[in-house]
Amino acid sequence: MIRHAVVTGGAGFIGSNLVDVLLKDGVSVTVIDNLSTGFKRHLDFGNVKVVQRDITLADVEDLAADFAGADTVYHLAANADVRFGWDHPRLDHQQNLVATLNVLDACEKAGVRDIVFSSTGSVYGEAAEIPTPEVAGFPVQTSLYAASKVASEAFIEAHATAGRVRATIFRFVSVLGPRYSHGHVFDFVRQLSRSPKKLTILGDGTQRKSYMHVDDCVAALTSLRPAGDVEVFNLGADGYCTVSDSAGWISRRLGLEPVFEFTGGDRGWIGDNPYIYLDVSKAARAGWKTRRTIRDSVEDTVDWLLANEWIFDAR
């Protein structure tokens, strides 16, 4: 039973949803966030201690002081944007790997036992096996983002097998839902609010994706733990849709019939994965299951964005 948790990146999309659930479960929460892509207003509804700190640049002693008394550190702070990796080629290394090393050192100094890490299904690159299980190989990385997550996973595993922490690593597909602030639904709703008759879709629209709802994601983060020192769980939806399917659902939800214009090619950008669909049976055997369909997740995201248009100006 967790009494006190630290959530790094707790002002972000997934982190703030996680904070809500922890608070409902009676857990006291400290959020550490530099507010680079997160929003303090996501945390306005609960009794949370917020430390505004950049984990990459932090002194480990200061971070350890923030962690003091916590049973679990949920390490979600990261550069979460895969698409723009090559605009700033050192950012993923800094925000994802260096930050993770600081978190590991601070966990040890503060005596925190559990670390829960948000990795990604992108680590599998263009997987040979679909649905892709946790034991699949990933010989070739296709984005700086995924490369930094693979390296972070490896350091966490080394700390865990040395008995310094217990680690739960989640590799999840793209997540949707309330407070969503980056990704294709955000781009499409923003485009259509500005120009309702035309939607530009990166790639040819046939990319297959297995989007999941943030509620399902958070349910796994708060419930699954390793049998031993370390465990990896895939998280994703039961199936997939194409990007064009999603564009159609979004347009209908907005009551629009735009013309779709495709930029072409089977990838939307360098590192876009044309087919991602993870085997989530391991998490299911451990008691977790997806409750929201992909379409429901897309539509819920559209509804939240429509009710929170401030976020388009804030990003």
Ligand SMILES: NC(=O)c1ccc[n+]([C@@H]2O[C@H](COP(=O)([O-])OP(=O)(O)OC[C@H]3O[C@@H](n4cnc5c(N)ncnc54)[C@H](O)[C@@H]3O)[C@@H](O)[C@H]2O)c1
């Ligand atoms: N959203 C997805 O579809 C998705 C999919 C797979 C994995 N993930 C992972 O889940 C985690 C959360 O993603 P998200 O979508 O909520 O992103 P987000 O950008 O909304 O949240 C990230 C948070 O981390 C904070 N942050 C970034 N760098 C920091 C630093 N150096 N120090 C302190 N705070 C920092 C940001 O301000 C933000 O609040 C990330 O680790 C991401 O890689 C997300």
